[in-house]
Amino acid sequence: MDEARPTIYDVARRCGVAASTVSRTFSHPSRVNPATREKVRAAADEVGYVPRPLARAEAPGRTRTLTLVVTDIANPYYAPLIKAAQAQALASDYTLALTDSDESPRVEVSNLRQLLATTSGAILATSRLSDDVIRQLAQHRPLAIVNREIDGVPSLVVDTAGGMRKAVRHLAAIGHRRIAYLSGPRNSWINGARWQAVRQESAALGLDAAFLGPYAPNRQGGHEAADALMLQRATAAVAYNDLIAIGTLQRLQSAGVRVPDDFSLIGCDDIFGADLTVPALTTIAGPTERLGRSAVDALHAQIAHRTAGDSAVFDAHLVTRGSTAPPPAASR
Amino acid sequence: MDEARPTIYDVARRCGVAASTVSRTFSHPSRVNPATREKVRAAADEVGYVPRPLARAEAPGRTRTLTLVVTDIANPYYAPLIKAAQAQALASDYTLALTDSDESPRVEVSNLRQLLATTSGAILATSRLSDDVIRQLAQHRPLAIVNREIDGVPSLVVDTAGGMRKAVRHLAAIGHRRIAYLSGPRNSWINGARWQAVRQESAALGLDAAFLGPYAPNRQGGHEAADALMLQRATAAVAYNDLIAIGTLQRLQSAGVRVPDDFSLIGCDDIFGADLTVPALTTIAGPTERLGRSAVDALHAQIAHRTAGDSAVFDAHLVTRGSTAPPPAASR
DNA sequence: TTGAAAGCGCTAACAT
DNA sequence: ATGTTAGCGCTTTCAA
Numbered sequence A, B: 001m002d003e004a005r006p007t008i009y010d011v012a013r014r015c016g017v018a019a020s021t022v023s024r025t026f027s028h029p030s031r032v033n034p035a036t037r038e039k040v041r042a043a044a045d046e047v048g049y050v051p052r053p054l055a056r057a058e059a060p061g062r063t064r065t066l067t068l069v070v071t072d073i074a075n076p077y078y079a080p081l082i083k084a085a086q087a088q089a090l091a092s093d094y095t096l097a098l099t100d101s102d103e104s105p106r107v108e109v110s111n112l113r114q115l116l117a118t119t120s121g122a123i124l125a126t127s128r129l130s131d132d133v134i135r136q137l138a139q140h141r142p143l144a145i146v147n148r149e150i151d152g153v154p155s156l157v158v159d160t161a162g163g164m165r166k167a168v169r170h171l172a173a174i175g176h177r178r179i180a181y182l183s184g185p186r187n188s189w190i191n192g193a194r195w196q197a198v199r200q201e202s203a204a205l206g207l208d209a210a211f212l213g214p215y216a217p218n219r220q221g222g223h224e225a226a227d228a229l230m231l232q233r234a235t236a237a238v239a240y241n242d243l244i245a246i247g248t249l250q251r252l253q254s255a256g257v258r259v260p261d262d263f264s265l266i267g268c269d270d271i272f273g274a275d276l277t278v279p280a281l282t283t284i285a286g287p288t289e290r291l292g293r294s295a296v297d298a299l300h301a302q303i304a305h306r307t308a309g310d311s312a313v314f315d316a317h318l319v320t321r322g323s324t325a326p327p328p329a330a331s332r
Numbered sequence C: 001t002t003g004a005a006a007g008c009g010c011t012a013a014c015a016t
Numbered sequence D: 001a002t003g004t005t006a007g008c009g010c011t012t013t014c015a016a
Helices: A008-015 A019-027 A034-047 A053-058 A078-091 A105-116 A131-140 A160-173 A189-205 A219-229 A242-254 A288-305 B008-015 B019-027 B034-047 B078-091 B105-116 B131-140 B160-173 B189-205 B219-229 B242-254 B288-305
Strands: A065-070 A095-100 A122-125 A143-146 A155-158 A178-182 A208-212 A236-239 A264-268 A282-285 A312-314 A317-319 B065-070 B095-100 B122-125 B143-146 B155-158 B178-182 B208-212 B236-239 B264-268 B282-285 B312-314 B317-319
Touching: A008 A019, A008 A034, A019 A034, A065 A078, A065 A105, A065 A288, A078 A095, A078 A122, A078 A288, A078 B095, A095 A105, A095 B078, A095 B105, A105 A122, A105 A131, A105 B095, A122 A288, A131 A143, A143 A288, A155 A160, A155 A288, A160 A189, A160 A236, A160 A264, A160 A282, A160 A317, A178 A189, A178 A219, A178 A242, A189 A208, A208 A219, A219 A236, A219 A242, A236 A242, A242 A264, A288 A312, B008 B019, B008 B034, B019 B034, B065 B078, B065 B105, B065 B288, B078 B095, B078 B122, B078 B288, B095 B105, B105 B122, B105 B131, B122 B288, B131 B143, B143 B288, B155 B160, B155 B288, B160 B189, B160 B236, B160 B264, B160 B282, B160 B317, B178 B189, B178 B219, B178 B242, B189 B208, B208 B219, B219 B236, B219 B242, B236 B242, B242 B264, B288 B312
Parallel strands: A065 A095, A065 A122, A122 A143, A143 A155, A155 A312, A178 A208, A178 A236, A236 A264, A264 A282, B065 B095, B065 B122, B122 B143, B143 B155, B155 B312, B178 B208, B178 B236, B236 B264, B264 B282
Antiparallel strands: A095 B095, A282 A317, B282 B317
16 A cells, blocks of 8 residues: 655646656746646645655756855854855856864864765865865865865965065064964964964064964964963064954953054954954955855866866955054063 | 766776675675675775765655755854854754855745755744745755744744843933834844834833834945934934944944944844944844754754754843943933 | 666756 | 656666
8 A cells, every 4th residue: 555655757647748847847937837837736736746855966967056164154254255155156056055164174074075975066165184185085076175275176275375474574664573473273274374474574584483372263262372472572463363363452452461552463364353343453364255256166167177177376465454553662 | 087976886897896786785785795895895985985875865864964044144143053053963963054045035045945955954044035935845844943933833033022122121221212223124024023122112111213224234234224323313223233233333433423422322143243343232142052053953853753843932131231321411 | 696777756958 | 838868876676
């Protein structure tokens, strides 16, 4: 007595049309005559047919879905990137599925595998995975990486290292001699690149550059950084990102350190909120939206033309707001 | 260069067995010779083959992926909700796929359909869809909604309407007589609920309550709201959300209106950044994380026990910070 | 134990 | 606008 679940064929037979018409009625209703459409729907109801979305994914059309993996959705930095990627995907009638790796490589790779099973490709933003793992994934599935450079994998990066150099030059120009870099996660490729830039430019300019951290890339991490900072002789700091800088700013201020009079602070990324603090944060900004758009383009290139997508490096610039000033006279 | 995702056929070719043997190796390992089994597994690793849960799973829940649809990822309000949902999903070894509907019902329904095809259920946050559409979707797939109440669909909401009442009482208590509500999107269920609460509580307390808007639920919308506000006689405003409140605050200040001395402002949601403005924003807060967790629980309940998940209403409270004070003497 | 071949329910070219 | 046909990746007969 076990009748199988009704299929589009049952519906088709019932109302004398082809199975494909039934299929269309449910997936592209606009492409079928309204009259037929109603007839099909009625027949479907009678027979008790329910569309089986899962089977759809097995069909050749693929899923028209792309995956974007970020390390922390709560980091406002990603918002414009996500929006841009989303818009770009939508323009080609693709859906973007987003997932958060919670700063954990284990979670990242597991989410990625899970979603890659049902999507047509993935963008990894600020990935914590090793080069090898990423290369391996890229071998089998369309992949693009953001804020990371790996040979053979389309990479979209903002040259924040160059931005860091500009920041250091700015600090040097207004008289600072001893600065600190507030490090983000140690296993972050881009964190390494930023610190190298600070170190080299400081050396070239004859500044003392101290490495502090690593700190969690959020406000809490900034609180800790501030505590460490107050034990240092530095008169300025460049932070891995704005979240750390904002946390540092707040802790410094609540400890009675005046910014920028007593201490100068520079963030990175120009996130939402960087212009909300008092003083507003001087920070390093780049075209985050282009990152998202280009990453989606790289994916589409791989899906459609089966060619590797293009890599690109975008310029970063310094947004000078209120958190930087010459050091206190006593320290010059 | 980039071959498509490896299939059992690739594995089969690689180690010289039939595809069916590869299939058996992964679905009924006991029915294949241990030696062959190992050979196949090794080949699968080399080729990078990963079994496709989709192609086999008939039962919902087999893809171990959940969908979360938000209206705007750039809205910091969602961050804690997303993080909590993600964590809760992860705890049951599920992956969360997130998508942004860009405030557009069209995009929302299309993304939803797309992802529902390959995931086991979906959470709609602050959905812009009609009750009917949502009910219809809920009929076929596990669904939970956040910040919205619909009969028969598990609903998780923070009682921000109650929060609005508290906000109005607070304003009344410190002497305001004429207030304004800065409306969010007109087709938002929760916006209606908030305005009703403001209207009713104002009436009960003998205050004048003006409805302004609708405004886009972002800072830009707040700028427009500020312009409208300056034409009104109100001495205080309650905004649909913090983003509008922050935008209003900034525009007001740049027009020379002092907050809270000249004008009081209350936001809603207590997002990241609400404590960054000067003055810090008085706002309505609720347990956003519990929303995310409970929504995932509701989905799991539907997937596992095939029962409808539970609905819940969480309390909201007023976080009194610096943006509210008694009205200027002249207006009392 | 293994291989060949026939589906599973659905979609998308390509005709008509 | 609709029908025909050829798959999608995998599982499952059925022989060998």
